Amino acid sequence: MYQIKTFNAIAQEGLAKFTNNYEINKTDNADAYLIRSVDMHEHDFPSNLKVIARAGAGFNNIPIDKATENGIAVFTTPGSNANAVKEIVIAMLVAASRNLFAAAAYSAQNSGADISLRAEKDKTKFNGEELEGKTLAVIGVGHVGSLVANAASALGMKVIGYDPYLSADAAWQISTDINRAESFNDAIKDADFVTVHVPKNDETTGMIGTPAIANMKNGATLLNFARGGIVDNEAAVVALDAGKLHSFMTDFGDDVLLNRNDVVITPHIGGSTEEAEVNGATKGATTIMSYLETGNVHDSVNLPNLSVPFNSPYRITIIHKNIPNMVGQIATALANENINIESMSNAARKEVAYTIIDTNHLQEKQVDEVINELDKIGSVYKTRVIEK
Known part of the structure; x- marks a missing residue:
């Protein structure tokens, strides 16, 4: 009998995937952890632990080196929340181009008998532009980026994708209408909108900083719904103040970004949908069972693929x-x-x-x-x- 331990609320649809050979939350000395966002960095791993599966794409909350030294395989569930992130990015592209947040804030702060007349007079302040024909640079065209690229292309945008680590499998997911940039700077230099969808690591931390922003088109809009730290927020604020950037939309809060009309912050909800939670839990459960029962590895964070x-x-x-x-x-x-x-x-x-x-x-x-x-x-x- 294999023992599973959870530390977060895991969708029941995922837990239901475990067969009769598994017990859930019966002991702390578990064979496997199925987690979401709990921080494991100060956690003492039990001697029996063999695998950690995170229901989500990121793994910043797991000490990878420590897990490896303890012989623990670590998995995420890439792609399980990709559609959810795609949808919020597309929503933000529309909101940014049409000044929807500023317009909604204006309407919410005005009342009175003549509100209709004043709104009709003032609405030109919020005139926006259509996405059709605008250029979007998608940095990272994996699970999420490829969906964003295809959806934006379907809206009539000119999409330029850049990903030096693009796998053959991912390439098949990208529409032939998507232009492939040869370099990062080529992708961003003429873009009206730039969105990043890369994992956070030593190479990508701060990749959108002062040098990158300087290479962008004046008045571009920047979006970060990947990971906090990929965009240098202080550099973004300097660019906003200088008029280099039109707006910045991010899923990751930072004090330097607060109380600005040209910044929209959401509370890390890009992948937070009921469907994504079910997908992550289900994929996490099947990954755990496959590893425990066969030892085969696919898409591990710390082990090579071997099936x-x-x-x-x-x-x-x-x-x-x-x-x-x-x-x-x-x-x-x-x-x-x-x-x-x-x-x-x-x-x-x-x-x-x-x-x-x-x-x-x-x-x-x-x-x-x-x-x-x-x-x-x-x-x-x-x-x-x-x-x-």
Whole structure:
């Protein structure tokens, strides 16, 4: 019986995916965590924990290095909230181009018998422009960015996409009407609107700062519904004050952005829809079950992709450092235990490697011995034995 622990409200549709081989929130020493936004950085991981799945695209709340050193596979659910984010970005594009927030604030603050006459007189203050024919730069055309690009194109916008890490799978999701920029600056230099949809990491933190904004078209509108910190908010404010930017719309609050008519802040609700929560919980649950029952890895945050048909009675999985002679040491340790290897597969991701070994010859009394022998290898993080 596998044990699952949750720390946030997880959609019931996701929890219902777990079969009778799973119990939920019966113990703190769980095999798997299914979480959303809970901060795990100060959390003590139990010895039995094998996998963390976050129902969402980001993983800033999980200490990845710490999890890896404890032999814990970390997964997110990319794409589960992509449509929700796409819709709010399209809504913000419309709102920005038509000055909807300023117009609504004006109407809400005016009353009296002559409101209709005054509104008719003053409405020219809020004249906007149509999106059709305007240029949108989409920085990052993965799960969310590709949907935004396609939807904006359908509205008649000229869309320019830029993503140096675009995978072949993602490329198939982009309309042939989308122009592909060769560089970041080429994408943004003539854009009326710039929206970012990249993960937050060392390379992308502050990527929209003073130099990038200087290369933008005067009067452009900037949107950040990806991650806080990708846009340098102080640089954005300087550009707004100088008239370089027309407006800034973001899902991530910051004191420097408060009390400005040219900034719209939403409280991190880009992916917060009932449908997205269900999608994330469902995908998180199926990911956990697949990893616990087969050891196969797909779209992990800290492990390489490795999926192997599980045809033998037993499977041994090892998370270890990516250094020379690890596979040789593992094979030697199994030979010393008289374990015959039916098949062996190995993959690496930067400093971390993952090995899957299938065997027909493993007696139940040998399981603990095999785990102990492999864990003795200094660069092994965690060994598991899975019985089919």
